[in-house]
Amino acid sequence: MTSSTPADLPINLAPTVSVIVPVYNGERDLPELTRRLLAQTYPAERLEVLWVDNGSCDRTPTLLQSAVTAATAQGRQMQALTYCGVQSSYAARNHGIRVATGEILAFTDADCYPAETWLEQLVQPFTDPAVGLVAGEVEAFPGGNWLERYADRKQTLSQKSTLAHPFCPYGQTANLAVRATIFKQVGLFRPHLTSGGDADFCWRAQREGGWQLAFSEQAIVQHHHRDTLEGLRRQWYRYGCSNRYLHELHGIDLTRELTQKERRYRLGRWLLKELPLAAVSWAKGQGAAIDLLITPLDLVCFEARTRGQRQARLPEAAHQIEGL
Known part of the structure; x- marks a missing residue:
């Protein structure tokens, strides 16, 4: 079966999309991420970007306002929100979900760099009405550090490992799209989780909501691997916490x-x-x-x-x- 991509459809038939990005002290990556989001091939008239600052104490608020100004100058919809109620990326995402107007909610992280066709590819599987969630691929951002090369060799961030989870497949929120109606059906992310909230939500959507999870391998975001031994330890410590939760x-x-x-x-x-x-x-x-x-x-x-x-x-x- 063949289906049209959103770029092939008349603008009024492409689903509206809200991109939600939680941010905490993201000044290193925000300029490039902003550039990548403004370069998306998805119809600008059907797209909004919502940044949610989760209490940053660096230059993040200033950079977000600059991003909004740049988007406005290009006729694109972008908002910079602030949420400090709970220090958690899932709580920040929930705030963005409540504000979002899109039929499809797409999630990525502040240290991710999406390809220009990211949204176009990520939204395409929703042409199947049984599909409620779509995971895109997460690739390593090129790095010369030996720890980054190690993580790349192990494909630490690839969605292919989470999609093969023995309990139930799930997609990481670094690259995940969800029908907005599902949040009304099964609830939001658990705001007090610090890890594992993406798996928990995807499992509820599939097991309680009856929705299918699709994989769009060409919907690519690049992600920085940890480049210090301590950073690598913290990453895997969080994986252990996620397992326990x-x-x-x-x-x-x-x-x-x-x-x-x-x-x-x-x-x-x-x-x-x-x-x-x-x-x-x-x-x-x-x-x-x-x-x-x-x-x-x-x-x-x-x-x-x-x-x-x-x-x-x-x-x-x-x-x-x-x-x-």
Whole structure:
């Protein structure tokens, strides 16, 4: 079956779209993200962009006002909102949802750079009335740092891993579109979650709402990988927290912890076998330097996720789901 893309449809037939971007101290990425959003090929008459500043203390408010001015000069719809009630990207998204006027709500993050055809590709699967959610692909922004290369090698941010979740597929809010009516049906994001809110919402939409989740691989946003070891640890610690929250909310299995024997075995195998082979391959120009460190970094990530699972405590308020 073939279907028209929004760019092929008469303007009055393309669904209206609201892009919602939560921002907290985003001054590094806002200028480029603004440029990318203003360059979208989706019909400008059917598009609005809503920034939601979640209490930034850097130059974010000034940059957002500059973005609105630039959009207005081009005849595009853009608003800069502020929400400080709860320090959470999900709470900020909820504020944007309440203000949005679009039939389709598209989400991305302040450190993401969407391709020019991002919205055009992301909205296309909604031509199927059974589809209520669409996840686009998240690719790594080119970086030379060895930790960024590691995350790229592991495809840490790819939606393909979340879409293959054994409990139920979901899309990350770095690149996700949702029919606005679904929020009226199953409620908003849980505002008191700090991680895992995208999975929780997608699961409610599918399991309670009966909606299908589609994947639009050509709807691409680029995302910065963590470029410090501490940043990588924090990222995987949050993944562990997410596992714990979703375990308590939905009963999913927790990730099994490695035993000390398993850790010693993996380190020994790396030192005696993997490292020498990777070093020889790299010396011959047949491999990458990052191959030398894959196993130690895997263990760093695994340990951080394990700590997150152990230490996370689901806030009592997270059991509440606000309606639209």
